[in-house]
Amino acid sequence: MPIQYAIDLKAPGKPCPHYWEFCVGSCHAATILREDVREQIRKAHRECGFRYLRFHGLFNDDMSVYFVPMFGKPMISFYNIDCIFDFLLDTGMKPFIELGFMPSALASGDQTCFHYKGNVTMPKDDGEWQRLIRLLGEHLIERYGIGEVSQWFFEVWNEPNLNFFFDGTQEDYFHLYELTARALKEVDPRLRVGGPATSVNAWIVPFRRFCEENGVPLDFITTHHYPSDDPLSTMGMNGPGKKGKMFDQEQLAKLPPEEIQRMVEEFIKPKENKNPRDILAQMTQKAREEAGDYPFFYTEWNGSKEFDTSYQAAFVTQTIAYNQGLVKGYSFWTVSDIFEEMGMKPGPFKNEFGIQTNHGVAKPVYRVFQALHQAGDVLLPVEKQDDYVEVLALTNGDEASIFVYNHDLERRAAQARQVELKLAGGAQVWKAVIDEAHCNPLKAWQDMGSPDYLNRDQLAALHKASELVYQQVEPEGGLLSFTAEPESVTIFKARLA
Secondary structure (H helix, E strand, C coil): CCEEEEEECCCCCEECCCHHHCEEEEEEHHHHHCHHHHHHHHHHHHHHCCCEEEEECCCCHHHCCEECCCCCCCEECCHHHHHHHHHHHHHCCEEEEEECCECHHHECCCCEECCCCEECCCECCHHHHHHHHHHHHHHHHHHHCHHHHCCCEEEECCCCCECCCCCCCHHHHHHHHHHHHHHHHHHCCCCCEEEEEECCCCCHHHHHHHHHHHCCCCCEEEEEECCCCCHHHCCCECECCECCCCCCHHHHHCCCHHHHHHHHHHHHCCCCCCCCCCHHHHHHHHHHHHHCCCCEEEEEECCCCCCCCHHHHHHHHHHHHHCCCCCCEEEECCCCCCCCCCCCCCCCCCCCCCCECCCCCECHHHHHHHHHHHCCCEECCCCCCCCCEEEEEEECCCEEEEEEEECCHHHCCCCCEEEEEEEECEEEEEEEEEECCECCHHHHHHHCCCCCCCCHHHHHHHHHHCCCCCEEECCECCEEEEEECCCEEEEEEEEEC
């Protein structure tokens, strides 16, 4: 029996701010000096509406912010930072500034993360770290004006609850946060600073308590979440009085190479995800309550698999529908597959986090963000009819956009279903589909033989295959009947009568 939805396109709705457009993530700062990355950011701002950009590695050595020349004393240069922030403002965006990682010349240790080797240790000199932060704040205000910079956000570090990203305890991070927040507020109290920027919604309550009990400045709360049982979320966790360990390095050194390889393969092997379908909504509700009255942002979120397929499009649509009204802003991770955490891999489709390939080909999830940006900001009432096939309906008063998505976490149970949609108050209707057969540049690439390097004709063909194609449809007997394939999004645009 078909699933039936009836929607009154002229019914009173409720405000639906596009909170998912607040921010988008990018890899590490130095990549934003590249023109191909910049063009993809411009495109995502123009077509998907993203307003802020967040990225790692502002102080990494490849940014030459704090370094010691061959002969001489430590030197500070904000030139590359200026190049990035100038570009963002020229584009019409603003920076959501992640303060990290630690410049090697100021670092207390040598632990690094990722291919680009961001140093994740505490500063060896608290006063020198504060001097760097103060100089940065003063420079930004002098260059851009306090009226502009007071609209930005300063977030201290990235995921300090994971030893992979922070070689310290919870107390160490709280100390680093206090140093940073006080230094910024000394420059100007209007600068906005927050944290704890943790993974898996961690540390919100103790972080708030620390700031409130010690009079430490705190303007907003940030954290991250993903729907998977990520290995990083279950091991290597820092906490009160302890540093987490990913692996015991001394024990590893005693093992034969083949045993180490087996352990690595086991570590990265996909695990069965037993989380409920609405896990992100559950996480968000709990974290929202823990954040209290502070503005609350997720500065990273994404799915857990199939970043290049329609699965990701369906996942994003469901998440946005479920989390409406719970967060001040979302920052999707990431804008592009020009992504160097594990090195710049060959090939246009690598199952990376981006909404565009390294060549700028729009993935299915990009098309969802684009269609949502074009939709109105009034949410129409829709009565739930099914556990997997659901509807998100938005209107601007002249046109309604209806998103019918068929999704289950990790493709566990969603099946092809027949749907009947009745739209009251609409005149002309157009339909577009994102599924295995539509808006699928990955399949087009595979049909080419999956070449690692594309010529111009192949790239043009992938751009063509990525297009979201609308066709006018006529209801039969007042109903729009169609098949919602597993992990698909069917989009209707209806001009109001």
